[in-house]
Amino acid sequence: MGGIREQKKQQTRRAIETAAIDLFSRKGFDATSMDDIASAAGVGKATIYGYFPAKDDIFLHYCDDRLVTAFNQFKEQQSADISFVEYLIAFFMIKFASITENREFGRLLLREMLFPREATDKVRDHNQRYFDILEGVFSVAEKRGEILPDLDHFMLSGHFFSLYVGLLAGWYGCYFNQLEEVEQNMRTLFEQVCHGIKP
Amino acid sequence: MGGIREQKKQQTRRAIETAAIDLFSRKGFDATSMDDIASAAGVGKATIYGYFPAKDDIFLHYCDDRLVTAFNQFKEQQSADISFVEYLIAFFMIKFASITENREFGRLLLREMLFPREATDKVRDHNQRYFDILEGVFSVAEKRGEILPDLDHFMLSGHFFSLYVGLLAGWYGCYFNQLEEVEQNMRTLFEQVCHGIKP
DNA sequence: AGGTAAACTCGACTCAGTTCGAGATTTATC
């Protein structure tokens, strides 16, 4: 039934996640020990492992949630009356801002999602969310005549996604530091894809 | 001068690197402990830290070397009489094959190089090697009239580099498993950049 | 040759993530 146990579990889980994210944000991921998290959350260290398989997973889970939230907000507020390029820029910039809001979180998330130890469902689902959206965008763009009719939408999604990843790598390599720069470069790159670079 | 000491150092260093790479290859990176490496190399654990700042650096150094070697081979055997697209494909495929030869090594190298803890000189140098070459390619292509004359070569380099990184991420996410597939997709993506996707 | 300083080596230690297993708490069964 309802269950005292179930209720307590949710509570404990939330306490651990909250404590962990708070500490990670304030002290950094590496500087926060599992003992720190345990005492902040008021549980034993081993208890944490009943809820999260590893230290990484605590905030990976959290990051993923935040990314989904950011995207849902975006979907609501986004008008459909703009060119697909503007739409893509808005879409990727939301993601970009969300993922780099905390530099360290973003770095760890990207490492795990783009170059995973093994291709788990978690990773595939995460990526699939992007691709579903992007393929939708290109279907619309095709109907509107904004792009050539015989293009592979999966390939196109991969193309724009790659550029987004490249910009993230540029960010983490300190090739740029301002979101404005990122957007400017993103626009240039996207235009390049649109118009081609050959005479 | 010449030095018994210097000679021994080189010998020790090589012993450590050889033992480490051998163990990493056979047992995997995580499953190999520093103690394992130390006893295989016939030195004390702490000695390793006199040669390499951390476990990662042992094979990061090795990977980087291999990448440089692969590139030098490439430069020698590559004809200049092919289109810049074919040149880029050959270039990136060499890199791709070299970096994914050992799946785990490549993964760790990419994580470290693309999303580094902090942008160290090592990382910048590593990336700069790519960009120098790419910018050179585009200069030639521009002179030959293969690309439009007013393009930013740095941006172009970033564009193709991003596509390469995207393909790597696809590889690690198991979207493809054969080098032939990678090359095929790479060609499609590169053609997309050349001709544009707009009507 | 002998002495000294610098460089090298490594056993022992610390520190943090993860696992174990025994005891406590809740739920299910009769």
Place this chain on the structure above:
DNA sequence: GATAAATCTCGAACTGAGTCGAGTTTACCT
């Protein structure tokens, strides 16, 4: 309501990366 079964909890132990500092070797100088 008692008892068994399942689940949850956490102190203690384990593991492996990285550090420390004392002991050893080598290079250089006079």
